[in-house]
Amino acid sequence: MSERTLQMKQPVLIMGGSGQAGSDTAAVLREWYPDLPLAIAGRNLDRARKVADELGNATAVTLDLQRPDLGLPAEEDFSAVVAAVRDSRLYGLGYAQERGLPYLSISSGLVGIAPEVVAGAQRASAVPVLLASHYLAGLVVLVALDLAREFGRLDAIRIAAVLDDQDAGGPAALDDLERLAAVTSAGLVRRDGAFTWVSGAEAEVGVPSIDGVVLPGQRIAILDVPSLALATGAGDVHFDFAVGASAGRRRGEPASTEVLIDLEGTGPSGDPLRTRRHLFHPAGQRPLTALGIALGVERLLGLRGEPAGPGLHTPEALLDPALTVERMTAIGTTFATV
Incomplete structure (x- = not known):
């Protein structure tokens, strides 16, 4: 089984997946990759289920950002972790690093990014970390x-x-x-x-x-x-x-x-x-922010091009500007x- 096929069988965990940025990103990924499973993680399980049911090929899970394991079952396997909500304790990043999963975040901002940079740098060989707290991701x-x-x-x-x-x-x-x-x-x-x-x-x-x-x-x-x-x-x-x-x-x-x-x-x-x-x-801004996140997920997983290597990344280091403009024009x- 190829790495790409395996990744398409394991769900992308979207933290905050029932919120605006998370649910919009999930919708973009579903449009591009109908067979890519998604895990919609939110504090309100009913809201997460509603989003998952509308998407299809998606599950809903309860998210607890105050627990290092995020409150998720130990047997769950994912292909990537997307923090579409602020990961203030960096438990989402730690969860991804422990399991060797690519990680993307959008809400640290320049003035709050230092802990995330340090956490990523301390284990730079573990996983690719895409820091996308830029405008429109x-x-x-x-x-x-x-x-x-x-x-x-x-x-x-x-x-x-x-x-x-x-x-x-x-x-x-x-x-x-x-x-x-x-x-x-x-x-x-x-x-x-x-x-x-x-x-x-x-x-x-x-x-x-x-x-x-x-x-x-x-x-x-x-x-x-x-x-x-x-x-x-x-x-x-x-x-x-x-x-x-x-x-x-x-x-x-x-x-x-x-x-x-x-x-x-x-x-x-x-x-x-x-x-x-x-x-x-x-x-x-909603469709554009979701597009930016989805492009990052696509690149991290190697669904287009090679998977991103371990270390800290920014959008311009991974994504093709011409393709990005093409995708933006299309929406x-x-x-x-x-």
Whole structure:
């Protein structure tokens, strides 16, 4: 039996699988891989069963994040562990490491990632660990890297994202936003090649929406900044973020999500080059976040390409930018030139 066949027989454990991010990810994986079994793990077993029954080829299990064994039966076998909910005790990561399973997380954030990095580094040879606490689980980074291929040298990357306040996610996602906001109001930027923190008035910015409205926002600390800076060598990188009414909602439509990606540098011939794209999805952040997670699971398991090797990984280290843009376009994302 091939490794891929074996992986398709063992369920992917989705912690928080009955929440928005988890259930949406499960739906994407089910669409791509009808034969891939899924284990929907949640604190409320009835909610988990409802999600599992709707998916088919899925089971529901009770999740206890205060126990190192997650409250799961000892005889259960899985192919990967996805933390679609905050794993504050890192029991999910420990569970994966003990059993040799790939692990993906999305909610640590830049300011809370140190314990996860240390835990992963201490057992770097055990399992692949995908740190995907980026915006939209890494999709913005990958779109920017796809655009960056037009450049000979990239000097500056400026990201500006609008999250509709009616599209911030479920209770767990709202808790994450509140927790990260409480930890720091400073933003991490790369300026003249150096990583530095900005705060106060320097961190207050206007974030342009796709319809021209400018929302008050903040320059934030997010993993997209070091990911983009180190992947491209750009000396100036920042990520601006606003929460408020999106362009879609101002038109009387559902909440949308939108991200301005602004790249500046030189082309292959050395001439000045600037590219600006507005990423837009009419259904908000949920389908894109789920897509980002599903792409990570697919790569970790080797369902497309080779399985990821042991160690710490970020989305841009594992995923193909061109394929990512193709998948985003297929689910209704548009990229408008500004």
